Amino acid sequence: xxxxxQNSGPLSVPEGAIASLNCxxxxxxxxxxxxxxxxxxxxxxxxxxxxxxGDKEDGRFTAQLNKASQYVSLLxxxxxxxxxxxYLCAVTGGTGRRALTFGSGTRLQVQP
Amino acid sequence: xxxxxxxxxxxxxxxxxxxxxxxEQHLGHNAMYWYKQSAKKPLELMFVYxxxxxxxxxxxxxxxxxxxxxxxxxxxxxxxxxxxDSALYLxxxxxxxxxxxAGSDTQYFGPGTRLTVL
Numbered sequence: 313x314x315x316x317x318q319n320s321g322p323l324s325v326p327e328g329a330i331a332s333l334n335c336x337x338x339x340x341x342x343x344x345x346x347x348x349x350x351x352x353x354x355x356x357x358x359x360x361x362x363x364x365x366g367d368k369e370d371g372r373f374t375a376q377l378n379k380a381s382q383y384v385s386l387l388x389x390x391x392x393x394x395x396x397x398x399y400l401c402a403v404t405g406g407t408g409r410r411a412l413t414f415g416s417g418t419r420l421q422v423q424p
Numbered sequence: 425x426x427x428x429x430x431x432x433x434x435x436x437x438x439x440x441x442x443x444x445x446x447x448e449q450h451l452g453h454n455a456m457y458w459y460k461q462s463a464k465k466p467l468e469l470m471f472v473y474x475x476x477x478x479x480x481x482x483x484x485x486x487x488x489x490x491x492x493x494x495x496x497x498x499x500x501x502x503x504x505x506x507x508x509d510s511a512l513y514l515x516x517x518x519x520x521x522x523x524x525x526a527g528s529d530t531q532y533f534g535p536g537t538r539l540t541v542l
Contacts, residue, residue, distance in 0.1 A: 316466075344529040355514055355533040356467070357426075400467070404529045411457060411480055412516075412531055414467040 315339060316403050318415035326423050331388040333418050335401030338382070344404040345377055346412065347386045349397045356400055360386065391422045427451040428534035430515050436540045437505065445500040445537050447515030456498040457531065458490060459514040467514070473498060474520060505541045512536045 317336045325331045333347075344363055348356035360375040362368045362384065368375045374387040384403075388395055398419045402412040427450045437443050449456065458470040472480035473492040487509075489501040498515055516531040 346530065348533075353538075355512075355536045358530065358532065361530055402531075411469045411472050412467075412529070413469075416466040 315413045316401055316415035318399075318401050318418045320416055321419040322421045323418055324421045324423060325391050327391060327393060329391050329422075331391045331395065331420055331422070333386040333388075333399050333401075333420065335384045335386075335415055336382055337384070337401075337403045337413075339403065339413075340379075340382060342379075342382075342403045345375070345384045346402040347373075347375060347384075348400040348402060348414075349395075350400055350417065351397045359399075388420075391420075393422045393424050396420055396422045426532040426534065428515060428517055428532055430513075430534035430537050432537060433535060434538045434540075436542065437502070438542050439505060439507070441505075442501070442503040444502065445513055445515075445539075447498040447500075447517075447534055449496055449498075449515075449517035449532075449534075451517060451519070451532065453517035453519045453532075454495050455518045455520045456492060456495070457516040457518075458498065458500055459516065459533075461512040461514060461536075463511075470500075502539075505539075507541050510539055510541045512538055 315338050347360045350356045362375040362377045372389045376385045398417040400417045401415040429448050431446045455474045460468045469482045470484045471490045476492050491499040514536045515534040518531045
């Protein structure tokens with residue numbers, strides 16, 4: 313079982329729609345959860361971090377965390393063509409391991 | 425700009441060459457990381473340095489040799505690489521609190537070095 317799992321996509325949504333990206337993780341003790349956006353040929357860019365159960369909103373982005381289900385998601389409202397990228401879910405270990413474990417990413421395509 | 429710089433941005437080298445990748449962070453962070461990203465594969469952690477001390481080596485071949493002279497600089501020395509080592513090499517940094525609790529793990533990435541081994 314992969315430590316961090318994401319659907320590779322592509323996830324295609326029309327402009328203005330809500331894009332929903334999902335991620336599951338295997339380490340039940342994980343404490344910190346991140347979403348990064350990566351454009352082709354570029355480095356990952358931090359979008360959101362979330363540490364406690366529930367929702368966290370920042371502009372058009374909402375991260376949702378459910379530790380009991382070991383599930384974290386990212387919602388993008390009013391999707392724009394510029395949101396087209398690969399979205400990486402990253403998790404830190406629960407045993408004090410600070411390095412991030414990344415999922416393979418979900419490619420999002422926003423159709424104009 | 426994230427405050428993490430990497431040089432060179434692109435590097436082409438032969439299998440017998442020796443080269444070094446450089447990373448510098450201007451964020452006052454105390455931990456630095458090397459990641460490898462190959463085509464169609466997840467980001468792979470290579471090395472972790474915490475307060476200049478290597479705390480993690482993720483089974484990386486010895487042809488990759490990291491160096492961290494201080495908390496702001498990180499190098500990756502390369503020698504006798506193989507074509508399969510061609511990838512995007514990413515440096516990241518973070519500020520680790522003494523408690524190590526949630527919130528202390530946010531990592532910021534540099535732009536990466538695109539390495540091609542011929």
